Amino acid sequence: MTQPLYTIAEILAATGGSTDLVPATPIGSISIDSRELGPDALFVAIKGDRFDGHDFVEQALANGAVAALVSRGRGDRRIVVENALDGLRDLARAARARSRAVIVGVTGSVGKTTTKEAIRVVFEAAGETHASIKSFNNHWGVPLMLARLPEGAQFGVFEMGMSGPEEIRPLAQLVRPHITVITTVAAAHLEAFGSLDGIARAKAEIFAGLEPGGTAVINADHPQLAVLLEEALAAGVSNIVTYGEARGTDWQILDVETAADRSFATIIHNDVRHGLVLNVPGRHMVANATAALAVAYQAGVEIAVALRALAGFGLQAGRGLRQVLGPVDKPLLLIDESYNANTASMKAALDVFTTQVAPQGRKVVVLGDMLELGAQSAALHASLADAVRASGAEQIYLVGEAMGALAEALGRDRVSAHTATASEMAPILRNNLAYGDAVMVKGSNGVGLSTIIDHIVKQFALN
Template identity: 45%
Template sequence: MTSPLWTSQEIAAATGARIGAGFAQASGASIDTRTLEPGDLYFAIKGDVHDGHDFVLAALEKGACAAVVCEEKAPAFAGSDRLVVVPDVLEAMRQMGRAARARTQAKIVAITGSVGKTGTKEAMRLALSRQGATHASVASYNNHWGVPLTLARMPRESTFGVFEIGMNHAYEILPLTGMVRPHVAVITTVEPVHIEFFPSLWGIADAKGEIFSGLEPGGTAVINRDNAYFERMRAHAQASAAGRILTFGEHEGADIRAHRIVVKPDHSVVDATIFGQKLTYRIGTAGRHIALNSLSVLAASHALGADLALVALSFAELKPPVGRGERTMLAIGDGEALLIDESYNANPASMRAALANLGAVELGRGARRIAVLGDMKELGETGPKLHADLAEAIEANGIDLVFAAGSLMKNLVDALPRAKVAAHAETSADLVDAVCAAIRPGDAVTVKGSLSMKMALIVKALKERYGASHAANALKG
């Protein structure tokens, strides 16, 4: 029988809360009534847009075992005996996160990086779940509330914990890695993401290097050997409590090294060596960046003492999540077109990776590669140039047509041959009709842009207009 996630006594010990008589234990934790499950403890977090206290009654009606509310708002719910009253709800969630970390015997992995955090986290979760009960961050829960919520949700029986940690300013990772206290910390790469908030890429490398400060004494730092800021990241690891530094990449000095990466339309194959031992494996999704990040999963798994043969086998089951490379076959007339959904977010590195994946798609005669691209945000004064520079990747990967949304993408449009530009508009919504009308049987279409550009509107419209053929299921495994 599985023990409760939290008892009222444990919550009182962790937070000093005043707890109503109607609450005894919780089976889960939530901050969102839309996804709340019966038995969840609801945290009434105050966000930038909504105050969770506005949804307390809805949470209790939906089956929350109790609601964590702040002292000043508690009188509004005086009729309920299922309240956990605290001075500050977010701080209470942090306190419970620290308590959950203190009580677990799980081996913990923390992952950060400018690109590939979520995909690497998912690959790590998949690999370790074959070897023990594994708890991992949901979606991209990697910030000041996502990390403590993930900790608070961690079952005490977990064998492994996998945490994604993000940032867009310096010193954001520092308190989060201090809560997680990983046994293994991974940096996938350092790229010009959120560069608007940093004086240089050195600053981003330093911010990512903060993850090593939380390492348990004797823990392992895993670093991308190919990255230009490798030495900077290694210096952070050497200054931490790490007992070991492992490197991955294609560099001849990497501990876990890829000698050959073959990217197919819907999968990748990697020939690698791990401390000189050969290993060949298949990954169930396409992309050189995904193949390279799989090396970091092998490195972290090695540090944890996991069976690397089982880890490598698990990669074959890896599938891209919605918005991060999900592939769908659209039924158009008597034929089909491939839709690659990369709409979740974008930065220069991930944009180039998406274009490379589109370039790797094998097409029939007369078919086209079409890129539907939205602005990449938070690039500061380098934004116009970084957008214009994508013209090189467009050309190198044989992209035939480009639809562009946003003022920054105008720089790319101006840098491209006129024949390659299908349309430019200020918003993704303004492109929907043009994109839907342009697709022909045999085409391959990638949609990508920063989250605020709402490129998912185009993905949604394509799926609604053309549906998904049976081949989509076969392609996705």
């Protein structure tokens, strides 16, 4: 039998809660979704912006949860605490306190989820690893992921995100990483910070949780490097490691070559050259993988092990996942970048698309609004025009009001269609795409371009 995460007695000790459950009862998993319960699950009834978990306690128990951690109410199989979210944080602290794992925290404006996944892949080649799933990186996602940390894990990797100041600091202080990674600083959530330097200082809040003697791994290929270094020194970080294409980095990237489905580079560290081969395209993917190499080295994982693991690293849905749909002799290639977008990630994706050849048709891009850019939104959307032209896209479809600025910059005659919503665009694409085309779909998650992905898959996949 797999060792449980906790017993009821351990949960009571961590949270100060009360219950009628038998203290020795094991808890094997933790969930905040009554529809997705693992074995011997504890359901945590947190209150969100749209839903209150307390409304789903009965459903969770009926679906097989062993117990429910609740802020209110009495009844069978409840563990009652003052606040369920605070109780989840208490469990997270207990998991972190007992863990002997090497803990890594990852943040950044672009690439944090992919970098987290690259680090996970490397660590899994070296030992038992626990990592954040999806993009569970906010005020409830981080404590949930940390509370799930098995006592016997050798490595833990946690992603931390933000939409405003002073959001990363409490997450980092909860996770207490031995190694922190800042992937880059770019114009994401710009309206909440006012400047890129403001974003950099907010990302640097991750240093507040770094364990004494820990290491900060920082991408050097952006203008805010000096701000991050200043913040790291102010936080008392004594071990700073840089990576990137910039001269003088500790892990320097040279000779990058990208193809439609692969990337190659030379990485120099301590005057030793390492050949990096990735099964994914893009300079930005080389940077993400190099961050994983730097982390692996700091964690004591052999570089050769890390390089072999990265050679098999793949992309995830919404973050560059490639799907070949339809007949073998004339398929439709769908590149799914629908999860998120800012100017840096949009330009990186378009740069990768320049190397893509359509199987036997046209190159098509579907671009959605980049959200939360504030007063600079129009200028930043318009700034994509050169990258769109360079991508070789023969048809350009735009979704969202802010994309009007890009339409003007490109010239309306270059835009195949521009709609306010993804639902309006879906039937247009259904009537215009064909087998043989290569299609990239990218935009902020809030635009809902994932529905377009679903429509394309449903239409072109062969049953």
